[in-house]
Amino acid sequence: MLLRLTRVAKFYGNRLVIKDVSFEVSAGTVTLLAGPNGAGKSTLLKLMAGLSRPSAGSVEHGAAPDASGDALGYLGHQTFIYPELTAFENLAFWARLHGLAPERCSEEALLAALERMELKRFAFERAGGFSRGMAQRLNLARVLLLSPSLLLLDEPGTGLDTRSMAILHREIAAARDRGAGIVWISHSVAEDLARADRVLAIADKRVVYSGPAADYVPEAVAC
Amino acid sequence: MLSAALAIASKDLRLLLSRGTGLVQALLLGLLLIFVFSLSQRVGEVMGPQGAAAIFWLASAFCQVLIFNTLFAIEEANGARFGLLLAPVPVQAVWLGKGIAGFTLLLCAQAVFLPAAIVFLGQTVSPLWHVGLATVLLADVGIVALGALLGALSQGQAARESLLSIVLFPLLVPVLLAGIRVGAAAFADDIPEGVESWLGLVAAFDALFLGAGIVLFPFVYGGEE
Secondary structure, eight states: OOOEEEEEEEEETTEEEEEEEEEEOTOOOOEEEOOOOTHHHHHHHHHTTTSSOSSSSEEOOOOOOOOBOEEEEEEEEEEEEETSSSHHHHHHHHHHHOOOOGGGGSSSHHHHHHHHTTGGGHHHHHHHGGHHHHHHHHHHHHHHOOOSEEEEEESTTTTHHHHHHHHHHHEEEEEEEEEEEEEEEOSSSHHHHGGGSSEEEEEEEEEEEEEEGGGGGGGGTTO | HHHHHHHHHHHHHOOHHHHHHHTHHHHHHHHHHHHHHHHTTTTTOOOOOHHHHHHHHHHHHHHHHHHOOOOOOTTTOOOOOOOOSHHHHHHTHHHHHHHHHHHHHHHHHHHHHHHHHHHTTTTOOOOOOOOOHHHHHHHHHHHHHHHEEEEEEHTSTTHHHHHHHHHHHHHHHHEEEEEEHHHGGSSSSSSTTHHHHHHHHHHHHHHHHHHHHHHHHHHHSSSOO
């Protein structure tokens, strides 16, 4: 078990966003988080990341950071990049902040991470000049550099071109193959269903489906 | 935690020093203050050491507000704050990193303000300059500890620049008074009376706000929006 949510609820002021969510993430699985706009998917992901505290219930993380990587990687709507720094400087900063071993934050390792995202030739250009797709690929490079055992993705494909989407899908599959647990909010659920093992669907502030992706019928649960 | 704090500080210094973001405005504001006060003197009139020290500290205080607003604002542009919060280190590393960067930038600014105060306010460097320098360093520790705490508090608020000024300046009064009183030694020929008490006050201020920063920072810098 990488992550366990038990009867989680979240209020913003007096407004209830989600309630009674219980859910578990296992290693080597992709869970698609589905639901209409405003259903509380991003809030749920932030609760999983520890960026927000639940109003009720508990969020337990099963993995701790070790020499092989971080416990958690989070890819949100925002890219987390510093536009004034180059792509290389951005990666170097995150590697240093996360205390990666010297061989994992060497110049070669950072350039290899950029190469994997097809950004190596832009390594020493300011990230502020990048397109949305390039910025998101740099963000993905940042997350994957940390080799997280739990990967939380909040609509990572928004605004990406076909090539960037292909890279994103390749890296999600690679992360699953190395044993990472992935929770993924997708803006095109029908399309990404085939890439998922499980689905957690939220509607009307509560879980309306939790089970295998193969049995999930979006229309049947009004998502 | 120290290595993460140093990573944050060196990234901030790289951003602010190499690209001039934020620091130039802070320097210009401080220099403008010193220059405008210099115009208030009559021709041939020389300002007293305490008056000059007061203007120096006023410039430093305004500069500090701009520095910490900039230091925390750079984390908001693309949501980088969330990235900092997800790092596997105590959140106080952010406070410490911002404090180290703020301390360095404030010292850089003061290294410009001091000669400007000497030139524009007609001061001379006294043989007791080291007492003034020690006071500046000691007072700066408390000032940046408080600035890094309250700078985080004001982020995400409307009119954050004015909010930081409003909450920061009243709390800075004791350390500014001590800085003015003892810092005047840099421009005077004798050590002011009660210097030990004033330095004790600054040391207590430093200890109080270093402790407050460590304890309170996780409550003011989080992922909730």
